[in-house]
Amino acid sequence: MRETIQVILIVFLILSAIGVSVTKNLFMAVIVFMGYSSIMAVIWLLLEAPDLSITQAAVGVGVDSILFFLTLKKIHQIKGTEEG
Amino acid sequence: MEWRMWLQKIKDWVDGYTVMIDADMYIANRKRREKWDWRSIIDFIYEKDLHKLHNTLCVMCCVAFIGVMLLVVNDLPQYGNVNNPANNEVSVRYVEEGLEETGAVNLVTGMILDYRAFDTFAEANVLFLSVMGVLFLLKTDKKNDDKQQQMVRKKDAEMEAIEQKPIRQIGAKYLTPFILLYGIYIVINGHISPGGGFAGGVIMGGGMIFYATAFGKEKMEQIFTFRSFANISVGSLLTYFVCKSYSFFTGANHVGWEVPKGVAGNILSAGLILPLNICVGLVVACTMYGFYALYTKGDI
Numbered sequence: 001m002r003e004t005i006q007v008i009l010i011v012f013l014i015l016s017a018i019g020v021s022v023t024k025n026l027f028m029a030v031i032v033f034m035g036y037s038s039i040m041a042v043i044w045l046l047l048e049a050p051d052l053s054i055t056q057a058a059v060g061v062g063v064d065s066i067l068f069f070l071t072l073k074k075i076h077q078i079k080g081t082e083e084g
Numbered sequence: 085m086e087w088r089m090w091l092q093k094i095k096d097w098v099d100g101y102t103v104m105i106d107a108d109m110y111i112a113n114r115k116r117r118e119k120w121d122w123r124s125i126i127d128f129i130y131e132k133d134l135h136k137l138h139n140t141l142c143v144m145c146c147v148a149f150i151g152v153m154l155l156v157v158n159d160l161p162q163y164g165n166v167n168n169p170a171n172n173e174v175s176v177r178y179v180e181e182g183l184e185e186t187g188a189v190n191l192v193t194g195m196i197l198d199y200r201a202f203d204t205f206a207e208a209n210v211l212f213l214s215v216m217g218v219l220f221l222l223k224t225d226k227k228n229d230d231k232q233q234q235m236v237r238k239k240d241a242e243m244e245a246i247e248q249k250p251i252r253q254i255g256a257k258y259l260t261p262f263i264l265l266y267g268i269y270i271v272i273n274g275h276i277s278p279g280g281g282f283a284g285g286v287i288m289g290g291g292m293i294f295y296a297t298a299f300g301k302e303k304m305e306q307i308f309t310f311r312s313f314a315n316i317s318v319g320s321l322l323t324y325f326v327c328k329s330y331s332f333f334t335g336a337n338h339v340g341w342e343v344p345k346g347v348a349g350n351i352l353s354a355g356l357i358l359p360l361n362i363c364v365g366l367v368v369a370c371t372m373y374g375f376y377a378l379y380t381k382g383d384i
Binding site: 050051053054055058059062063066067070071074 | 192270278279286290293376379380
């Protein structure tokens with residue numbers, strides 16, 4: 001059971017890693033990267049490294065994506081806002 | 085009469101005639117030196133007809149790089165093997181005597197804040213220096229400002245005043261205390277349970293960023309100004325330095341100046357690990373919030 005979950009998670013990890021590099025929409029890329037980080041956090045937990053898991057979840061999902069969104073806002077790449 | 089001519093020339097040079105004439109001649113006759121551009125060699129890549137070649141080269145480079153990486157991974161020692169080079173006397177010492185020597189139940193924290201405390205000090209300094217770099221570039225004051233930036237900021241402030249964000253505000257109002265409490269819990273329990281200064285500091289900084297996105301600049305400035313940012317970061321770094329550098333002044337092993345370890349598992353135990361964890365957490369929280377504030381409004 002545990003190994004099946006690990007294989008599923010790693011397949012999703014590889015798929016999202018390819019998706020980040022292939023997609024042309026930068027906004028989408030950041031969101032897929034958030035998914036990548038959360039999958040990575042679960043994998044760290046299964047590898048019995050809870051310290052790394054907490055840090056990965058906080059940095060990868062929280063702070064990294066906030067900084068990416070701010071950068072996208074600065075270069076006017078988020079649709080639906082005033083800058084277009 | 086050769087020497088007399090030379091004398092005349094030297095005399096002219098001292099008086100400044102020849103230099104002027106030579107300089108005039110030089111200025112009149114000089115030519116612009118042609119710059120040699122190294123791009124002229126590989127100019128064919130930018131031709132439109134060879135665009136496909138460019139793409140193929142990119143893909144081939146990536147495939148070659150991935151192949152090399154996979155080869156290296158293939159040559160690494162097997163995961164979990166007993167005879168791996170990682171299983172040496174250092175890790176045995178850490179696992180067997182780490183609890184007794186550091187007093188921390190969480191051995192990772194015991195390692196990074198006791199055996200390798202100076203590495204962590206340098207890491208905290210790296211964070212502090214990075215936020216200083218962002219500060220130098222992005223902070224707006226009298227000398228680093230122009231009319232266009234002022235216009236953009238005024239427009240942003242107007243937009244923020246008009247914008248309705250009820251979900252974010254209610255969420256921030258009720259969730260921020262719990263996020264901060266969770267971060268403080270992780271920092272303070274760093275030597276007992278998984279976590280530690282860095283993870284807890286990032287969570288605290290995330291909570292502060294969440295509050296700042298919902299309620300804006302003015303509300304945040306009531307509790308966290310630039311002065312408190314500077315005081316907290318510099319104060320925690322100095323506290324860390326003082327806590328850890330006493331072993332310099334008392335000899336390498338701080339014999340006779342041992343900090344009492346206490347009962348392992350209590351919060352007030354493990355010697356200096358608890359204050360060091362708090363220092364690292366405060367520096368990280370200030371750094372994360374500083375990045376956000378400097379990126380959005382150019383001021384903390």
